[in-house]
Amino acid sequence: MSVNSIGDYSFDSRDKLENFHGAMLVFIQWEQHLVYCAPFAFPLPPDMLLGDVMKNIVLPAYAYHPDSEKATLEDFEKGQWLLDNKPLQADFTKSLAENGVKHQSILRVTIPGLDGLVGQGSAA
């Protein structure tokens, strides 16, 4: 549907890719770790390696969670990944773009066995 308006009504997306100075918006969440209330939003260059994103940005961001000490970078790479709701075979040696990540994409990862503070589906 379109907007009922009193005149011409068309606009650019305020968050179009060009507005991010060469980066794209990427959202990342370690599932079941809701001590962190929401997925992170990062502006990232599409050619940045997924492994570097995880090692240098995402893992430090999760440092407060006790599970972060138990999970290595390899555990994350072998984890179960969802990219925009579809299963992803994550390759940390490839770039975000090569892994299929686009502007406004959502990456979600689960590491079996590491499911929060008390386990049992408390999601903390």
Added chain:
Amino acid sequence: MSRNVSITLLNNEDARPVVQAIEKDNPACIINHLPSLVKVDMAGALRINRQTVEEILGREWNVQDIHLCLVSLSGEVEEEDDFFELSWK
């Protein structure tokens, strides 16, 4: 069972005679006291009669004076010179 209508008034001197009049004219009403509020629930319809309020007050009372102590309501309003009524159609 008919649905509840409800009126919430301040818990103050302006509202006290109104609440008393509601109790008198709508004996089946349920009065709930909250901090600084009085919420009155009633199945079907609830009526505030000017004459009853005036008898309690001992002086003239205008139905629109209810605006000074009205907090909230649930139900459709009918306001006349002699009464204020809430009901569901």
Added chain:
Amino acid sequence: MAITRSKPKMGIKERYASMTRDLGWETSYQPMDKVFPYDKFEGIKIHDWDAWVDPFRLTMDAYWKYQSEKERKLYAVIDSFAQNNGQMGITDARYLNAIKLFITGVSPLEYAAHRGFAFAGRHFRGVGMRVASQMQSIDELRHAQTQLHAMSHYNKFFGGMHSSHLMYDRVWYLSVPKSYFDDAMTAGPFEFLTAISFSFEYVLTNLLFVPFMSGAAHNGDMATVTFGFSAQSDESRHMTLGIEIIKFMLEQDEANLPIVQRWIDKWFWRGYRLLALVSMMMDYMLPKRVMSWREAWEIYFEEAGTALFEDLSRYGLKMPKYYEVANWEKDHLSHQVWSTFYNYAGATAFHTWMPNDNEMEWLRDKYPDSFEKHYQPRFEHFIKEQKKGNRFFNNTLPMLCQTCQIPFIFTEPGDPTTTCFRETHYKGNRYNFCSDGCKDIFEQEPEKYIQAWLPVYQIYQGNCGGKEIEDVLRWYNFNLGEDNGEYLDSPDYDLWTQWKESQSRAV
């Protein structure tokens, strides 16, 4: 006892007819469509503008009389509150954080409502609706002013209350109320009234004002109680305008039904998302609690809202879409929101803290199906770390919903362990939503929401004062270390502790 009563010159009905309806006329120098250019483009068909009824039949002269009486009472109380050091009589300084949220997140909405109703009060061609809207416009201005006056006394002592309107325009969580109201104000007059008068004032406002003002009374805040109830006494009139506008549109033409239903679906969901802030206020920010969010939702939405929509079903109107989701969320909402603000305490103009033992017990008691299992472990972890000097501050920025602008903190309906994600594509771009409700709203009018000013993404685009979080917080006009952070480390807490100690020494 019989009361002798002087007979008024005119009865209520007669006075209302001559002092509102008789004030309008059919224009002859210019066609009515040119004088009232905005009341048709939304597609609402009106055949008889005079059929609109105002059950309160309030005329301007009576309006001024009652409003001035209310103002006199209010300012007497505000004066006495200031002169008697009323700020020291509240239950606990933690309480004031609810007030900070109110002055930055709600009072600016009152001002926005003043503008919106001024527009509606000019642009309906039906004179009864114009007069009712004009009165409400003045009411809303009064609310904004009296709230600022009443709370200015706290601003002399406590942080976070000094720049409410600037913060409303800039601060990340305040984009939630701001975008809500901007959405309503940029619609036509019929949608505006459906949004604000009906969906907000009639269906949802009791959840905001009644617990808030009752909470203020319970916590010794005389200033807020008084302005709150002074404002709320106008609210019944506003609610009535809301229900009457819905009935009027539905009675005028059957073709209006699908438009009205769509608006109600939209504005119920937008209003409900906005009230997420109120849920945490009720369950976490009041030192003495009145009722839980869950209880309030049951009384004011499940009971009163159901009765209302049963009544309106005779016009073919249905309960707002996704109300079941809101009913399900009542066990989770406040905990998820409080957890969020605890995460981001470094970037808020109010303080957060963890509940004490008594409060934890209250939460378990009020939320037997959710708190102990899902939220207590999280909070116990926060408390344990905080005691070790490791208070949690989430230093990342969150993903935001394109429609409601709230971070992605809500979980799948029926599953409180999995974050809820929805998406859509429009003109080659992807957009993300926290819920089906927000996604549907976008899809009805994508061109409107692709313009959304989403605070996190604006920071990344470089439009919010600088690259570092601290630059952004300065652009928000925060006094860093005073307005933000943990309550127990705040100047508010220190001041309050000093006051209490000096009081007990005096005893």
